[in-house]
Amino acid sequence: MGATSHGLQKALLSLLVPLMVTGGLGNLTTAHAATTGVPITAPAQPDKYRTALSEPGFQTAQRQYRRDIPVQFLGINDLHGGLDNTGMAWINNVKYDGVGHVSRLAAYLNQAQRQFLRVHHSLNTFRLQAGDMVGASPANSSLLAHEPTMHALRAMHFQLGTLGNHEFDRGLGEFNRILTGGSPGADADSVVKRYPHRATRMQEVVSNVVRKSDGKQPYGYQPYVIRTVRAHGRSAKIGFIGIETTDLPNLTYPRNYKDYRVLDEAETIAKYDKLLNKKGVKAVVVMAHTGAGTWKGKTSGDAVNILQKVNRIDPDNNVGLYLAAHSHQYANAVVGKTRIVQALSSSRAYDDTQGYINPRTGKFSTLETHVYPVLSAQDDPLTKTNRRVDRIVRDANRRVAGKINAVIGTAATTAAIDQTSDQNGESPIGELVVDGQLYEAKRKGQPADFALTNTGGVRSKLVVDGQKHITWGAAQAVQPFGNVLQIIEMTGQQVVDALNKQYSAKGALQVAGLRYTYTGKGQQTRVVRVTKTDGTPLDLQAKYRVVINDFLHTNAKYGFVGTPVVGSLASDTDVFVQYIQDMQAAGKTIAAPKADRKTPQSDATPVTSLTVAPVTTPAA
Structure with missing residues (x-):
């Protein structure tokens, strides 16, 4: 008669207070x-x-x-x-x-x-x-x-x-291992090997x-x-x-x-x-x-x-x-x-x-x-x-405390750098992430023009403590996947197409190194002007180097599949952590970027007269 474990049944039965089953709520049939x-x-x-x-x-x-x-x-x-x-x-x-x-x-x-x-x-x-x-x-x-x-x-x-x-x-297979309490592989980190392995x-x-x-x-x-x-x-x-x-x-x-x-x-x-x-x-x-x-x-x-x-x-x-x-x-x-x-x-x-099942019919009588x-x-x-x-x-916190609590940077204020995107789709922490990726490409001697990442891969605000400290754990929570960053080659037209496709694919992108103006709403949004950060218009025929993660590169939803890879960096997690550490070493504080990378068109100028027109319509 139970769906609980035997131990939980005993615990719950011990708390049972005899009550008379009385009348109450009226019929709430579905x-x-x-x-x-x-x-x-x-x-x-x-x-x-x-x-x-x-x-x-x-x-x-x-x-x-x-x-x-x-x-x-x-x-x-x-x-x-x-x-x-x-x-x-x-x-x-x-x-x-x-x-x-x-x-x-x-x-x-x-x-x-x-x-x-x-x-x-x-x-x-x-x-x-x-x-x-x-x-x-x-x-x-x-x-x-x-x-x-x-x-x-x-x-x-x-x-x-x-x-x-x-x-x-x-x-x-790895999920099934942790579900069933199996032992990790020989190449697992020592902290994982030492952790108790128990079936759920x-x-x-x-x-x-x-x-x-x-x-x-x-x-x-x-x-x-x-x-x-x-x-x-x-x-x-x-x-x-x-x-x-x-x-x-x-x-x-x-x-x-x-x-x-x-x-x-x-x-x-x-x-x-x-x-x-x-x-x-x-x-x-x-x-x-x-x-x-x-x-x-x-x-x-x-x-x-x-x-x-x-x-x-x-x-x-x-x-x-x-x-x-x-x-x-x-x-x-x-x-x-x-x-x-x-x-x-x-x-x-x-x-x-909560509800009832009629034992005669076997059907739910009502559910609330x-x-x-x-x-x-x-x-x-x-x-x-x-x-x-x-x-x-x-116990989990204790086991990883040394790494999680290590201070790697200093913020400009004690306020967290927010994850939430504004009405134009700009996320403060998302833009900080792609800024770090552009910085890392240059630091590694593989300079890129732009960096783009999927907003869904930015999983948390950047938490800052009362001393303006940024810890390794706080940075890791922002980019937890460990996706590998690649540098790909794209034409200006392909960049515009990818920016457009984010809307039809309902998969917003955070951008660094460029700014754009758009028109329309929802899936009908279209990019009508793109420039580099310095205001130079995008050349649709020119080739540009773009940092993206390998998830984006293999996902047809976003429009990067088939673009040639011309370089690679570390994981997105490691790059973001390294960026904060490098800013700390340079004596620079971490602050939310100014939200000025995506701007709605403010006049009725026809799309066909603007810099990047005509733009090819992305696949749905």
């Missing part, structure tokens, strides 16, 4: 498909409360479902090894500051599960994750091959999860990633799993389907996915929903690394599109809950008859879904979904930090 007159996408229950303890719908059992089986799903997504990350979160248009840290996340998950246990006398709780648990991570996870993150997930009793794109960062006890479920060689899921992962829940002497089954984004080839190196195929998300969900239906499973939960976002009552994104497609090809599907991920946004809505939810990223929030912030101890002192998980984080 919305029906568009054929019933209900909009395809509709708002879910509003998220007005800071914790599940305050949620009105979670205070008492619903009398009308007293013969049904209560269930709870606690979910996270996009942890990204953010063991002790804290920051800001927007949930239902409300801003929360200082949220995050896995030890606080653990405390809230336990709190929510204890509440469910008290109200329903039930252990039918499932802890789920929707991918990107590792990758693009701070040093206290990445320097230890992300094994501290695996330890934290184990301590938090996560049972089921799916793959995100970042699980492929070091190859799926978490089962990976992925339906649409299959080996090209035989069409099977890799490493024995299952396309779906079935779990039985019980209450009142009755039982029912829940099916869990795992989904990877089909955008995977645009998000990792070809060598990391060359052996696999990623099948259509909606078609795969429909396929396994029907299979589960044949097995008598009428309640289905999807964990999918596809994004959604809710803002001012409106929800959109790939996950919404996928569910709409599922409803077209499988209108009688039994998908009641869809855990979204990948876009790092808040989402809580109803798509057709399915509740969709997403809890930001990096331990800043979690989602709590909410997203809550992971508040700091200062903002919520009554919720005590989980000591076990906190010890895991402190």
